[in-house]
C-alpha cells in the first residue's frame with residue numbers, strides 16, 4: 001500500500017512518534033499530529049513540511065473528540081497511528097487516583113475515541129495501527145496501569161477488527177507489539193534498546209503488510225515463549 005494521503009499520528013513530538021513523522025513526511029505522506037506542547041508542534045511543522053500539529057491533551061476525552069472530528073473530515077485521510085501514551089513507572093499503591101485515571105484516558109480512552117470517530121471516514125484499504133508492548137503480553141512489576149492499558153488496546157484492536165469483518169469493510173486494524181525502545185519514555189532504564197528510527201521503519205512496513213499482529217525485535221521472542229509457556233513469559237517480564 002502506498003501511503004499517499006494523510007496519516008494521523010498521535011504524539012509526534014517525541015520518540016517513536018517523532019521518528020514516524022520524519023519517515024512519513026520524507027516519503028511524501030502528509031501527517032496530522034498532536035501533543036500538549038504548541039512550541040514543539042510549531043518547530044516540527046517548520047522543520048518538516050507536510051506536518052500539521054494540534055495542541056490536544058489526550059487525557060481529556062472532549063478535546064480528543066474535537067480533534068477526532070477535525071481529523072475525520074481532513075482531505076485524503078488514509079489512516080491513524082495510535083502512538084501517544086504515558087507511563088507512570090510506579091507501584092500501583094504509589095499512583096494517585098487522578099494519575100491512574102489520566103493514564104487510562106490517555107493510553108486507552110483516546111485511541112478508542114479516535115478509532116470510533118475515524119473508522120467511518122477511512123477509505124477501503126485504510127488502516128489503524130495501535131502501538132502496544134510486550135508488557136501487554138506479560139506485565140512488569142511496576143507500571144501495572146500502563147501494562148493494563150496496553151493489554152486493553154490489544155483487545156480493542158481485536159474487537160474493532162471483528163466489527164470490520166462483520167461490516168465487510170477492508171479497513172485494517174494492526175496491533176504492532178514493541179520491545180524496549182530508546183526514547184524519553186525509557187530514559188535511564190533498561191538495556192538492549194532499539195532505536196525509534198528502526199521501529200518507525202518496521203511500523204510502516206507493518207502497515208503496508210497484511211498481518212493483523214506484528215511483533216518487533218524481542219517482542220517476537222516473548223510472544224513465542226508466551227504461546228508455549230505463559231508462566232515462563234510472566235516470570236521473565238516480572239523482573240523487567
Ligand SMILES: NC(=O)c1ccc[n+]([C@@H]2O[C@H](COP(=O)([O-])OP(=O)(O)OC[C@H]3O[C@@H](n4cnc5c(N)ncnc54)[C@H](OP(=O)(O)O)[C@@H]3O)[C@@H](O)[C@H]2O)c1
Nearest residue numbers: 011013014015016035036058084085133178180181183185
Ligand atoms: N519506548 C518504549 O520502550 C516502548 C515500548 C513499547 C511500546 N511503546 C509505545 O510506543 C509509543 C510511543 O512511545 P515513546 O517511547 O515514543 O514515548 P515518548 O518518547 O514519551 O513520547 C510520547 C509522545 O506522546 C505524547 N503524549 C503523551 N501524553 C500525551 C497527552 N496526554 N496528550 C497528548 N500527547 C501526549 C507526547 O507529547 P507531549 O509530551 O508533547 O504532549 C509525545 O509526543 C507509546 O504508545 C508507548 O506505549 C514504547
